[in-house]
Amino acid sequence: xxxxTGMPPDAHPIxxxxxxCAPEGWHRxxxxxxxxxxxxxxxxxxxxxxxxxxxxxxDSVITAVREHRAAWASMDAGPWWRMLLSLTKSGExxxxxxxxxxxxxxxxxxxxxxxxxxxxxxxRDRIPVWLAAYIGHDDRQLRTPQQAAAQARSxxxxxxxxxxxxxEFPPFPVMWARWATIAAxxxxxxxxxxxxxxxxxxxxxxxxxxxxxxxxxxxGRAVLSGGVWNAPTLDAVYNDGAPMPRLYGxxxxxxxxxxxxxxxxxxxxxxxxxxxxxxxxxxxxxxxVDCATAVPGIWTGDTVAAAAGGLTLHGDSGSRxxxxxxxxxxxxxxxxRDLLAGVFGDDERADVDGALYQYALAGLTMPAPQTMPGxxxxxxxxxxxxxxxxxxxxxxxxxxxxxxxxxxxxxxxPVPDGQHLVGRAIFYIGDDGFLEHSSSxxxxxxxxxxxxxxxxxxxxxxxxxxDGKEE
Numbered sequence: 102x103x104x105x106t107g108m109p110p111d112a113h114p115i116x117x118x119x120x121x122c123a124p125e126g127w128h129r130x131x132x133x134x135x136x137x138x139x140x141x142x143x144x145x146x147x148x149x150x151x152x153x154x155x156x157x158x159x160d161s162v163i164t165a166v167r168e169h170r171a172a173w174a175s176m177d178a179g180p181w182w183r184m185l186l187s188l189t190k191s192g193e194x195x196x197x198x199x200x201x202x203x204x205x206x207x208x209x210x211x212x213x214x215x216x217x218x219x220x221x222x223x224x225r226d227r228i229p230v231w232l233a234a235y236i237g238h239d240d241r242q243l244r245t246p247q248q249a250a251a252q253a254r255s256x257x258x259x260x261x262x263x264x265x266x267x268x269e270f271p272p273f274p275v276m277w278a279r280w281a282t283i284a285a286x287x288x289x290x291x292x293x294x295x296x297x298x299x300x301x302x303x304x305x306x307x308x309x310x311x312x313x314x315x316x317x318x319x320x321g322r323a324v325l326s327g328g329v330w331n332a333p334t335l336d337a338v339y340n341d342g343a344p345m346p347r348l349y350g351x352x353x354x355x356x357x358x359x360x361x362x363x364x365x366x367x368x369x370x371x372x373x374x375x376x377x378x379x380x381x382x383x384x385x386x387x388x389x390v391d392c393a394t395a396v397p398g399i400w401t402g403d404t405v406a407a408a409a410g411g412l413t414l415h416g417d418s419g420s421r422x423x424x425x426x427x428x429x430x431x432x433x434x435x436x437x438r439d440l441l442a443g444v445f446g447d448d449e450r451a452d453v454d455g456a457l458y459q460y461a462l463a464g465l466t467m468p469a470p471q472t473m474p475g476x477x478x479x480x481x482x483x484x485x486x487x488x489x490x491x492x493x494x495x496x497x498x499x500x501x502x503x504x505x506x507x508x509x510x511x512x513x514x515p516v517p518d519g520q521h522l523v524g525r526a527i528f529y530i531g532d533d534g535f536l537e538h539s540s541s542x543x544x545x546x547x548x549x550x551x552x553x554x555x556x557x558x559x560x561x562x563x564x565x566x567x568d569g570k571e572e
Contacts, residue, residue, distance in 0.1 A: 238368020
């Protein structure tokens, strides 16, 4: 954005046109215009007292804007694409000219053909990378499943192998945990900025328009891809006609559009790494150092701790240990709410529950121990029996009882006094909601022992025998 105040060509004719159509009682007006040789948009907001009125710029103003842009065409900088103008009733005028250093906001971006026509009328030596990609990417970075499979076969036939990216990015599991920790810290601080976690995806967008995504796939696979703002390689492609880097050279067939950063659809992907068989690989992507501005600070545990610590609301000496414990727990997948509260506090200033949810989306939480009420256990068993249409003859559901054991409940209808029934239904339901259907044919103590082991496995807990040895 280039500021031009009171400099030729004169913008005051636009101000006079805006003044002529201003409402009664106005004192200030802000306007934004977008113009190419074939299309224009313009919105003016007038302020009257504490109220504002926004409307499309009338033709008289648009005509003045077009004439002003045409006058700029003879200047060294050439014609701009957007103009921001502020005007006061006393005649003070401030103007900013936008040549596309940053992407144009939604609603102020024309179709690619409009910019192509404008560049044909007003040729330029170079244009911003994002705009050059917008009008000329030609879907060259897309990778459909069909294209991925064909390219993988071709690469194998031509002996095109991926590059092992050893000691560049942290190992994927560690990176995933660190990314989630920084995301949780920003959420805890109630910040709208910073990385975020989503199901199977970690997301980051920097303030400088660089960014990346980390997609998780089954089988211990992952894809890290994104774009560095004004990447030199892309500048060379779009402004100098250099060949597009083979970002997917040697990539497996499962690396497709579905797991790539959205920049691939706009031609602005500047790097792509994939995690396979416990290692990072890449095609013709730059090294991790050159991608650093597009990823959060996941490089070391200390960088993560510093990022999280900078977002805490208190600076007591004990917080360092609390942050270190949180980072370690994240990498171990055992984060709890108490650990988060120890770092960020547990009052209304910090969104601890939101932060914990970031970890939950990443699958890095240790569930807080909760005991299911006996009444809920009976209700779930009753619903299970009804859903499976089990025979309740001589098994009245109104007589169900629940007996507590270490990690859940044994729910059943007691045998009437004086009777001995074999194969009587017994239901076991854990505090985590898992329900298993058994019968009195299997001794309850034996069934409970194995049920407790299965519960521990689900919770990631260790079971020890009476000798203190792990089973």
